[in-house]
Amino acid sequence: MRPGPALEVDRLLDDPRTRIIVCCGSGGVGKTTTAAALGLRAAQRGRHVVVLTVDPARRLAQSMGLSSLDNTPRPVPGAGAEAAGGSLHAMMLDMKRTFDEIVAAHSDPDRAEQILANPFYQSLSSSFAGTQEYMAMEKLGQLRRADEWDLIVVDTPPSRSALDFLDAPQRLGRFLDGRLIRVLSAPTKAGGRAYLKFVTAGFTMVTGVITKIIGAQMLRDVQTFIAAFDTMFGGFRERAEDTYRLLQTPGTAFLVVATPEPDALREASYFVERLSEDRMPLAGLILNRVHRSPAARLSAARSLAAAEALLPAAGENSHPANGGGAAPADATKYPLAVAALRLHAERMQLIAAERRLAQRFSAAHPGVPVARVTAQPEDVHDLAALKVIGEALSHD
Ligand SMILES: Nc1ncnc2c1ncn2[C@@H]1O[C@H](COP(=O)(O)OP(=O)(O)OP(=O)(O)O)[C@@H](O)[C@H]1O
Numbered sequence: 001m002r003p004g005p006a007l008e009v010d011r012l013l014d015d016p017r018t019r020i021i022v023c024c025g026s027g028g029v030g031k032t033t034t035a036a037a038l039g040l041r042a043a044q045r046g047r048h049v050v051v052l053t054v055d056p057a058r059r060l061a062q063s064m065g066l067s068s069l070d071n072t073p074r075p076v077p078g079a080g081a082e083a084a085g086g087s088l089h090a091m092m093l094d095m096k097r098t099f100d101e102i103v104a105a106h107s108d109p110d111r112a113e114q115i116l117a118n119p120f121y122q123s124l125s126s127s128f129a130g131t132q133e134y135m136a137m138e139k140l141g142q143l144r145r146a147d148e149w150d151l152i153v154v155d156t157p158p159s160r161s162a163l164d165f166l167d168a169p170q171r172l173g174r175f176l177d178g179r180l181i182r183v184l185s186a187p188t189k190a191g192g193r194a195y196l197k198f199v200t201a202g203f204t205m206v207t208g209v210i211t212k213i214i215g216a217q218m219l220r221d222v223q224t225f226i227a228a229f230d231t232m233f234g235g236f237r238e239r240a241e242d243t244y245r246l247l248q249t250p251g252t253a254f255l256v257v258a259t260p261e262p263d264a265l266r267e268a269s270y271f272v273e274r275l276s277e278d279r280m281p282l283a284g285l286i287l288n289r290v291h292r293s294p295a296a297r298l299s300a301a302r303s304l305a306a307a308e309a310l311l312p313a314a315g316e317n318s319h320p321a322n323g324g325g326a327a328p329a330d331a332t333k334y335p336l337a338v339a340a341l342r343l344h345a346e347r348m349q350l351i352a353a354e355r356r357l358a359q360r361f362s363a364a365h366p367g368v369p370v371a372r373v374t375a376q377p378e379d380v381h382d383l384a385a386l387k388v389i390g391e392a393l394s395h396d
């Protein structure tokens with residue numbers, strides 16, 4: 001029983017109008033895996049693809065030929081795309097390096113050096129919440145402008161909420177020209193007599209308090225950073241806005257990834273609503289790590305009843321320590337069969353719970369197409385496993 005209309009993955013991948021696919025979702029649901037699997041499948045179907053990954057697991061990165069974080073797309077060895085006339089490149093996002101590259105590209109060498117060496121810049125570029133999301137957007141914009149690929153598949157950073165990817169660039173922008181930063185940067189900006197005029201008692205008090213809290217050196221760092229960075233603010237915002245608009249064009253397809261669990265599906269719901277508010281094109285939901293059973297016709301209830309029937313009747317093989325609860329499997333002549341039946345019952349209950357959750361999502365968002373991917377017995381860390389995921393995505 002399908003939760004919603006089927007998501008036609010191959011049709012999406014084959015359509016030359018699809019230029020960007022963004023895989024979003026909450027933490028750990030399979031965004032990186034899905035992005036890599038879609039990229040591989042699209043390339044094997046003849047498209048020139050680049051996959052932008054964020055923090056891929058080490059073994060997956062290795063199998064995609066990503067041994068170093070050099071922030072440029074590399075061909076994926078053994079992708080097997082040539083036969084179909086396609087190609088596959090992949091890269092890992094290095095957010096610090098992307099930030100540094102922007103600084104270098106938008107300021108003269110002296111100023112760039114001054115910014116790069118600034119401790120405040122260094123901590124902002126590697127740790128500010130949202131920097132990674134902003135840099136993913138920035139890199140996406142760069143790849144699109146380079147126009148070397150006809151499909152860019154974007155993985156999004158690990159964050160609790162899928163919305164962070166859309167919110168973070170604006171948050172970073174707001175932070176960079178927010179009030180606190182203005183107050184802190186005012187002394188160096190104004191300078192000289194204008195500065196003296198500007199310094200009111202209140203203002204001195206504010207910076208005084210801030211200096212106490214964050215330290216004089218830090219304040220100076222922030223001030224020099226802002227002074228040097230000031231000219232670039234406009235550029236940052238403009239590019240973030242450009243990329244935002246790019247995401248709204250019909251060539252973009254958002255795929256929301258979720259596991260069939262309450263938290264992940266709740267996040268997916270928020271995200272779907274937000275995309276429609278922002279008029280961003282949603283292609284569908286990928287329900288990842290769905291459980292299935294090879295013996296789905298044997299219900300949980302019947303399976304438990306069968307296990308029960310294999311157990312000796314009460315008192316027949318007494319286990320005082322058992323306290324009258326379910327008899328342990330070893331109290332029967334068929335311990336393996338009992339264990340297997342109980343395991344099957346548990347799995348059938350899990351499958352039923354997953355199905356209810358998926359149906360609840362689809363009832364709330366009836367128009368959203370869904371593709372399901374079965375939970376694999378092992379982690380997905382090589383091209384062969386990615387291929388299996390790609391097949392599962394398109395043959396649900
Ligand atoms: N269908 C699947 N079956 C089995 N394992 C899977 C499946 N999909 C993903 N995994 C595994 O689950 C783990 C998390 O997947 P992945 O790294 O793609 O998630 P993510 O959403 O990118 O996580 P993060 O939010 O941390 O970036 C990985 O070890 C991956 O191999």
Ligand SMILES: [Mg+2]
Nearest residue numbers: 031032054055
């Ligand atoms: Mg990831």
